[in-house]
Structure formats: C-alpha cells, structure tokens
Amino acid sequence: xxxxxxxxxxxxxFLPIQANAVPVIWTDWKNVLSASSxxxxxxxxxxxxNVNYTGTGNHAFVQTGTGTNFWTxxxxxxxxxxxxxxPSEGVSLNQGGxxxxxxxxxxxxxxxAMNSWNGNVVDFGxxxxxxxxxxxxxxTGTAALNSGGTGFTGNGEFHGVVKLSGSFTSISFNHxxxxxxxxxxxxxxxxxxxxVPEPASLALLGLGLIGLIAIRRQLAV
Numbered sequence: 001x002x003x004x005x006x007x008x009x010x011x012x013x014f015l016p017i018q019a020n021a022v023p024v025i026w027t028d029w030k031n032v033l034s035a036s037s038x039x040x041x042x043x044x045x046x047x048x049x050n051v052n053y054t055g056t057g058n059h060a061f062v063q064t065g066t067g068t069n070f071w072t073x074x075x076x077x078x079x080x081x082x083x084x085x086x087p088s089e090g091v092s093l094n095q096g097g098x099x100x101x102x103x104x105x106x107x108x109x110x111x112x113a114m115n116s117w118n119g120n121v122v123d124f125g126x127x128x129x130x131x132x133x134x135x136x137x138x139x140t141g142t143a144a145l146n147s148g149g150t151g152f153t154g155n156g157e158f159h160g161v162v163k164l165s166g167s168f169t170s171i172s173f174n175h176x177x178x179x180x181x182x183x184x185x186x187x188x189x190x191x192x193x194x195x196v197p198e199p200a201s202l203a204l205l206g207l208g209l210i211g212l213i214a215i216r217r218q219l220a221v
Contacts, residue, residue: 021082024111024186027051029064029089038062038091042107044190050104051185057095060180063088070115070137070182075159079132081186085113090184096177102170106191110164110171115182117143117158117175123151124173126164133160167191 029040029051036055041048063070069087076084090113093099111131116138127149133142136159143152143160151173152162164171168191175181 022080023082026086026186027184032062052102055099056097060092060094062091072137073135075134075136076161078134081161085184090182092180092182094180096175098174100172106167106169107187108191109188111186112162113184117154117181120154121176129163131161131163
C-alpha cells in the first residue's frame with residue numbers, strides 16, 4: 001500500500017504538464033523620430049527600458065495609441081503568450097530592407113508580434129520559433145520557416161508571434177517590400193545570464209521533489 005502511494009506520486013511527477021501562458025510586456029510606442037525610425041518604452045516591473053526602431057527603408061506609419069486596432073483576432077494568443085499586443089501600438093513597414101530594434105538594457109526572450117506579413121520573406125539571423133499564428137485583422141495565413149530556422153516566408157495573411165530565446169540588447173531582421181506589414185515587440189522580463197525555467201518546468205520540478213520526499217519518508221519508516 002505504501003509502495004503504491006509513493007509510486008503514484010513518482011508517476012505523477014513525470015506526466016506531461018500543460019505550460020502556463022506567458023504574460024508579455026508590449027512596447028508603448030511614443031514618438032515618430034523620422035520616416036524610418038521611432039521610439040517607445042517597456043516597463044518591466046518598475047524598470048523602464050527604452051526601445052528604438054530604425055530601418056533602412058521608410059515605414060508606412062507608426063501608431064502611438066490612437067487609430068484602428070490592428071491587433072485583433074486569436075493569432076497572438078494561440079501559443080504560450082497570454083495577452084495580445086497593446087491596441088493601436090506598433091510600427092507598420094512599407095519599404096523592404098533591414099530593421100534594427102535596440103533596447104537600453106538587456107531583455108529576456110523577446111517576442112515580435114506581426115500583422116499582415118503576406119508573402120514576406122524575413123530573416124532574423126538567429127534561430128526563431130513561431131509561437132502563435134491564426135486569425136487576425138486581415139484574415140489568416142501561415143509562416144514557413146527557412147531551412148536554417150532563422151526566418152520565414154509568409155503564406156496568405158500571416159498574423160502571429162515570433163519568439164527569440166535568450167538575452168538581447170538588439171534585434172535585427174531583413175524583410176521585403178509590401179503595401180504595409182506591421183510589428184511590435186514585447187518581452188518576458190529583463191535579461192539574465194542564467195536561464196529562467198518555464199512555468200511548466202517549475203511545476204515538473206516541484207512534483208519531482210514531492211516524489212523524492214515521499215520515497216525518503218517511506219524508506220525511513
């Protein structure tokens with residue numbers, strides 16, 4: 001009976017656990033600096049982080065909290081992300097080229113929300129993952145990762161979220177010209193030199209410890 005009890009606990013510790021949703025802090029875009037640059041900020045806890053975007057090609061427009069909300073639909077919360085981008089906040093690109101996003105200090109696990117990347121060819125130069133995609137303001141589409149896993153080609157009206165893992169002070173990506181395609185950037189937290197366990201990993205660790213404690217108690221009897 002005792003063996004069955006702590007064996008069940010051990011088994012439970014190794015059952016798959018659904019990851020909790022990740023709350024993302026999205027950029028508050030504040031100022032249009034030129035035809036190809038803008039600035040904003042992200043507040044992580046009580047720490048403000050300045051965000052700047054520059055492009056080698058002009059943008060179509062930048063939203064700083066007013067106008068149509070293009071971040072509608074389920075495309076941004078079908079993965080691990082808990083919350084869609086802030087309404088009417090983002091950069092809408094027009095001319096292709098290279099976009100560079102810089103942060104005033106290192107940030108952890110950045111997310112790039114994307115709106116209407118129809119047929120666009122994109123490369124970040126570092127490994128990415130497609131965290132979420134689906135229905136958005138302009139319809140639906142998918143993204144096909146390139147062979148190196150560093151970028152994608154949009155199929156249909158791709159709306160979704162791309163994730164980069166690690167600590168970054170800047171992000172750059174190449175893209176192609178289109179009528180317009182929008183983006184904004186969000187973060188999970190401040191950068192760190194130590195990996196931060198995902199919520200599901202923490203839960204798994206906790207259950208594993210419960211199992212070990214149960215074994216130790218039974219052996220002590």
